[in-house]
Amino acid sequence: MNSRTPFALKGDIVHTPSFAEFTYYEDAYLVCQDARVAGIYRELPGRYRDIPVADHTGSLIIPGMCDMHLHAPQYPFRGLGQNIEKPDWDSWFDQYAFPEEKRYEDLDYAGRAYARLVGDLLQSTTTRACIFATIHRPATEHLMELLHAAGLCAYVGKVNMDRNSAPGLLETTEETLAETRLWLARTAGKYSDVKPILTPRYTPSCTNGAMEGLSSLMDEFRVPVQTHLSEGPDEIAWVRELMPDIRFYGQAYDRYGMMGTRQPALMAHCVFSTPEETEMLCRPNVMIAHCPDANLNYSGTAAPVLRYIRKGARVGLGSDVSGGRTLNLLRIVSEAITASKIHWAYCERTGVPGEKRDVLTLANAFYLATKGGGAFWGDTGSFETGYAFDAVVLDDTRFSDGNPRSVYERIERVISLGDERETKEKYVNGSCVYRRKSG
Numbered sequence: 001m002n003s004r005t006p007f008a009l010k011g012d013i014v015h016t017p018s019f020a021e022f023t024y025y026e027d028a029y030l031v032c033q034d035a036r037v038a039g040i041y042r043e044l045p046g047r048y049r050d051i052p053v054a055d056h057t058g059s060l061i062i063p064g065m066c067d068m069h070l071h072a073p074q075y076p077f078r079g080l081g082q083n084i085e086k087p088d089w090d091s092w093f094d095q096y097a098f099p100e101e102k103r104y105e106d107l108d109y110a111g112r113a114y115a116r117l118v119g120d121l122l123q124s125t126t127t128r129a130c131i132f133a134t135i136h137r138p139a140t141e142h143l144m145e146l147l148h149a150a151g152l153c154a155y156v157g158k159v160n161m162d163r164n165s166a167p168g169l170l171e172t173t174e175e176t177l178a179e180t181r182l183w184l185a186r187t188a189g190k191y192s193d194v195k196p197i198l199t200p201r202y203t204p205s206c207t208n209g210a211m212e213g214l215s216s217l218m219d220e221f222r223v224p225v226q227t228h229l230s231e232g233p234d235e236i237a238w239v240r241e242l243m244p245d246i247r248f249y250g251q252a253y254d255r256y257g258m259m260g261t262r263q264p265a266l267m268a269h270c271v272f273s274t275p276e277e278t279e280m281l282c283r284p285n286v287m288i289a290h291c292p293d294a295n296l297n298y299s300g301t302a303a304p305v306l307r308y309i310r311k312g313a314r315v316g317l318g319s320d321v322s323g324g325r326t327l328n329l330l331r332i333v334s335e336a337i338t339a340s341k342i343h344w345a346y347c348e349r350t351g352v353p354g355e356k357r358d359v360l361t362l363a364n365a366f367y368l369a370t371k372g373g374g375a376f377w378g379d380t381g382s383f384e385t386g387y388a389f390d391a392v393v394l395d396d397t398r399f400s401d402g403n404p405r406s407v408y409e410r411i412e413r414v415i416s417l418g419d420e421r422e423t424k425e426k427y428v429n430g431s432c433v434y435r436r437k438s439g
C-alpha cells in the first residue's frame with residue numbers, strides 16, 4: 001500500500017476533532033486516499049469495496065503525534081543531568097548540552113547519533129517534529145536527509161549562537177549568517193516533508209546583528225522560526241539585562257518580526273509569560289510548544305496552558321529532549337495533565353479562595369499532542385476528512401486485565417503506561433513508515 005492507492009485501516013479509531021472531547025468508532029474503517037483521510041466508515045461503501053484493508057481489529061488507531069520541541073543532538077544524554085546538585089542552569093549546559101552538541105562537528109559521530117534518534121522516533125507515536133539541531137550545517141543537513149529517508153515529517157533548524165556559548169560552539173555573526181544562508185539555499189526546496197526552520201537558540205545566544213540578519217533570511221526564504229521564550233526567571237532577567245529597552249521577553253523577538261507578524265513562529269515553553277506577552281502569543285501565526293516534562297523538572301512548575309488556550313493561543317506539546325527525559329509523547333500527554341493539576345493546585349492555594357478547578361482533561365491533552373501541534377502543518381493531527389493521513393496503530397494487549405474495558409479506558413491506560421512497544425504500524429501522509437516485526 002502506498003499513499004496513492006486507496007486503502008483502509010480497520011480497528012478502534014480514536015481522535016479529537018474538538019479540544020473538548022474524544023470521538024470513537026469501534027471496529028470501523030479509516031480510509032486513506034491520495035495521502036489524505038477519505039472518511040471513517042462502519043461498513044466500507046461500494047466504491048471502496050475492493051481496496052486493501054489492513055485488519056487491526058482489537059487495536060487502537062490514533063492520529064500521529066507531533067513533537068513540537070526536540071533537541072536532536074541531546075538525545076544521547078537523555079535521562080541524565082536531571083538531578084544536578086548545583087542548581088543552576090549553566091551547570092546543565094556545561095556538563096551535558098554543550099559538550100555533547102560540540103561533537104556534531106564530527107559528521108561521523110553526528111551520523112551515528114542521529115541515526116539512533118531517527119530509528120527510535122520511527123517506533124514512537126511521533127509522525128512529525130520541530131527539531132533543533134546544532135550550529136553545524138553539514139550535520140544538520142544530514143539529519144534532514146535521515147528524517148526524509150525515514151518518511152517522517154519535520155522542521156529542522158540549524159542553531160544560531162554568536163554570543164554566550166561555549167568554546168567550539170560559538171560562531172561569529174558573519175559565520176552564523178553565511179552558514180544559515182547556505183543551509184537555507186541547499187535545503188529550502190529539497191524535500192516536501194522535511195523543511196528548514198530558522199532557529200536562533202534564544203536571545204542570550206544571538207546578538208542584535210545576528211537577529212537582524214536572520215530576520216532578513218526568514219523573509220527571503222519564507223521560512224518559519226522556532227526558539228525558546230520565558231522558560232525560567234533567570235533567563236528572563238538575563239534578557240532584560242541584554243536588552244534594557246524591552247518591557248517583556250517576547251519583544252526581543254517581535255522587533256525582528258519573529259512573533260508571527262511575518263512568518264509562522266513556534267515558541268517553546270512560555271512558562272512565565274506576562275499578560276502583554278500572552279497577548280502576543282495569541283496571534284494567529286504563533287504556536288506555543290508546551291513542554292511539561294522539562295518544565296516540571298527544571299523549574300518545578302508548569303506553563304499555564306489552559307489560560308493561554310482560553311485566551312485563544314494555539315498550543316502543541318513538546319518532549320524538549322533532553323531537558324525532557326523521553327521522546328515518548330504518550331508520556332508527555334500524561335505529564336501535561338499532571339502539570340495542569342499542579343498549576344491549578346498552586347493557583348488555588350495562592351490565589352482567590354474558591355477558584356474553579358480548571359485542568360487539562362485526557363481529551364484536551366491528547367488534542368494538544370495531535371491536532372494542536374498538527375496545525376503547524378495545516379490540516380493534520382485528526383481523522384477529519386481531508387486531513388493528512390498520519391495514523392498510529394497501537395496494540396494495547398500488553399495491558400489486558402481480563403475485564404472488558406471501554407475505548408476511553410484503553411486510551412487512558414495506553415497514554416499512562418504505553419511506549420514504543422505498543423506501536424504496531426505507523427503511517428505518515430498515507431505511507432507506512434514503520435511496521436512492528438511479528439513474533
Ligand code: FE
Pocket residue numbers: 069071228268320323
Ligand atoms: Fe529547548
